[in-house]
Amino acid sequence: MRVLRGPLEAGRRRAGRIPVRAVPALLLxxxxxxxxxxxxxxxxxxxxxxxxxxxxxxxxxxxxxxxxRPDIVPRxxxxxxAARRQPAPRYDDEVVAVFVHHTDTPNGYDCADAPRILRDIxxxxxGGRDWDDLGYNFxxxxxxxxxxGRAGGVDRxxxxxxxxxxxxxxxxIAALGTYTEGVPxxxxxxxxxxxxxxxxxxxxGTDPRGRVRLVSSNGLxxxxxxxxxxxxxxxxxxxxxxxxxxxxxxxxxLPAIREHAxxxxxxATAQDGHSDRAGSSEPGPLRSVTQADRRWGP
Numbered sequence: 001m002r003v004l005r006g007p008l009e010a011g012r013r014r015a016g017r018i019p020v021r022a023v024p025a026l027l028l029x030x031x032x033x034x035x036x037x038x039x040x041x042x043x044x045x046x047x048x049x050x051x052x053x054x055x056x057x058x059x060x061x062x063x064x065x066x067x068x069r070p071d072i073v074p075r076x077x078x079x080x081x082a083a084r085r086q087p088a089p090r091y092d093d094e095v096v097a098v099f100v101h102h103t104d105t106p107n108g109y110d111c112a113d114a115p116r117i118l119r120d121i122x123x124x125x126x127g128g129r130d131w132d133d134l135g136y137n138f139x140x141x142x143x144x145x146x147x148x149g150r151a152g153g154v155d156r157x158x159x160x161x162x163x164x165x166x167x168x169x170x171x172x173i174a175a176l177g178t179y180t181e182g183v184p185x186x187x188x189x190x191x192x193x194x195x196x197x198x199x200x201x202x203x204x205g206t207d208p209r210g211r212v213r214l215v216s217s218n219g220l221x222x223x224x225x226x227x228x229x230x231x232x233x234x235x236x237x238x239x240x241x242x243x244x245x246x247x248x249x250x251x252x253x254l255p256a257i258r259e260h261a262x263x264x265x266x267x268a269t270a271q272d273g274h275s276d277r278a279g280s281s282e283p284g285p286l287r288s289v290t291q292a293d294r295r296w297g298p
Contacts, residue, residue, distance in 0.1 A: 063205045065265040067198035069155075072138070075148040078115035082123060086132050089152030090159040092169045094204045097212045098197050099163050100254065101136060101174040101237045102246040107183065111143035114176060118147060135161040136174040138196050144188030146196055149174070165221025166214050166231075166240045171200050179247035194257045197234055198264035208234045208261035216240075234258045 103121060118139060125131040136149040137160045149172070152158035162172025173193055179185055197208055206212060211230045216223035221240050223229050229240075236254055237245040 063203050065205050065207075065267065066202040067195070067261075067264045067266075069199050070146050070192065070195040072154050073115075073145060073147045074154075075134075075151060078118045078147055079122060080119075082119050084126050086126070086151070089133075089150070091152065092157040092159055095157045095169060095171050095200045096204045096206050097166075097170045097214060097231065097233045097235060098200060099166065099170055099172050099235050099237050099240065100193060100246050100250065100257070101162060101172060102179045102250055103136075103139065103174050103176050104178050104245070105176065107142070107177040107179075109142070109177070111141050111145060114141040114143075114145060114147070117176060131161060133161070136172040137162070138171065138173045139176055140173065140189055140192045140196070141176045142186045142189050144186075144192040146192050163221070163237055164241050165216035165218050165223060165225070168215075168217060170214070171196075173197065175246060175250055179250035180244070181248035183247065183249045185249050185253050190253050190257050191260065194260035195264060197257065198261040201233065201261070202265055206233050207267060208258045208265070209267075214240070232258075234261065 105117060105121065109117060118134075121139075122134045125134055133151055134149045137158055138154075139147045139149050141147070148154050150158055150160055157169065158171075160167050160170065160172040162174070163170075173196055175185075175189055175193065177183075194208075201208055210233050212233050213228050214231050216225055216227045216229060218225045222242060223240075231239050232254075234254060234257060236251045237243055238251070
């Protein structure tokens with residue numbers, strides 16, 4: 001017997017039936033819900049997938065020759081409102097050598113006046129000589145106080161403007177004063193230079209008593225552009241440029257500064273020879289141009 005069904009029962013049957021075309025959408029929704037649930041479970045359990053490129057650390061491994069960072073007076077403390085507008089700092093990847101200078105300014109100053117003297121040097125270099133900033137990375141006074149010189153951060157490998165041809169991968173440390181032949185060189189000053197040297201050369205593993213391969217970036221140095229020169233890891237300014245800087249008296253103290261810096265790095269008395277194979281100053285894409293080096297001047 002044929003059973004006649006009313007509209008209400010027919011509607012119920014249609015409501016319980018899932019159209020075929022709706023199945024894929026329903027399955028997709030189920031999969032999304034499942035994926036969210038799995039992700040939440042992993043997050044709650046602390047599970048982590050393999051790190052992406054942004055998660056990898058770019059920090060340089062600490063060298064076994066790391067030395068303590070000395071106390072450094074920030075440039076804001078001595079420069080104050082005398083700061084001028086200047087280009088952004090340039091950087092290298094590491095510091096493999098230092099050049100020691102003197103500022104060729106009067107000796108016998110009161111160390112409390114060192115900030116004022118530094119401002120005068122800065123004003124002379126950025127004003128009268130039209131340099132972009134103070135050329136030296138650090139300045140040390142006769143009492144052993146270390147001052148941040150060139151902008152960019154004392155912990156970073158700031159490209160200096162302290163010597164022709166060899167500003168890349170080096171740091172310039174200037175002694176405040178004039179240390180020509182016969183002038184007394186304070187022990188506090190040389191100790192502070194050694195402390196900065198040991199600290200800055202430590203990450204590169206450079207032995208302060210060794211020699212490094214430095215590549216001249218222009219012919220205004222003692223070497224033609226592109227020439228690789230084996231220079232002391234702790235060099236006098238006159239090792240890379242035709243000058244009397246850092247003065248005969250301070251130059252005579254460089255061997256003692258090198259030995260002191262090596263001791264601060266924890267090195268044995270005998271040179272370990274590492275610096276003979278230390279990194280080069282070859283800057284690759286960071287190569288300076290003569291115009292940029294001329295900011296330093298003669």
